[in-house]
Amino acid sequence: MDQPSSLVACQQGHTVEYPAALDAVANAGTDLAFCLACDCQQVHMVVLFAGDTPRVVASGDLDLYARFEATDWPEQVYTGGPASFSYREMGTLDLALFMKE
Template sequence: MDQPSSLVVCQQGHTVEYPAALDAVANAGTDLAFCRPCDCQQVHMVTLFAGDSPRVVASGDLDLYARFEATEWPERIHVDEARPFSYRELEPLDLAQFLKE
């Protein structure tokens, strides 16, 4: 089993894990995003872009997750030995428009 990638998502040092295969998807040219809950009761939206480090682009309460789920961005499911993992594919201006709302 491949080790998952992890990212520190908050000032308290909490991390989220995601399938390492998503790093390869992003580096092959598919921009993607996912939301994950944190131990500090926040939801964090993480983006992966080719040639860039994963980063938290937004944090908030469950409303952030609801807004993310309401987008029309194509949903993909990565399945491996650990569990299914849902993420969304981004077009070039999707993120800017989402953050502006």
């Protein structure tokens, strides 16, 4: 089984994990995003762009997750691991709505 990819998500140094296969999806040219919760009780929106490192573009409470879910970005589900993992494919978008200030 593949090891998940991890990312330091917050200033407290908490890490979040996601399927490593999503790195390959992004590097094949599909920009994608997903939301994850971490130990600091925050929701973090992570984006993966081809040829770039994963980055947290926004952090907040459940309202952030609700705004993310309200986008019309196509939802995909990765099922190659022990649990399914939902992410969204980003096309032309206004990512500024989610960027950290």
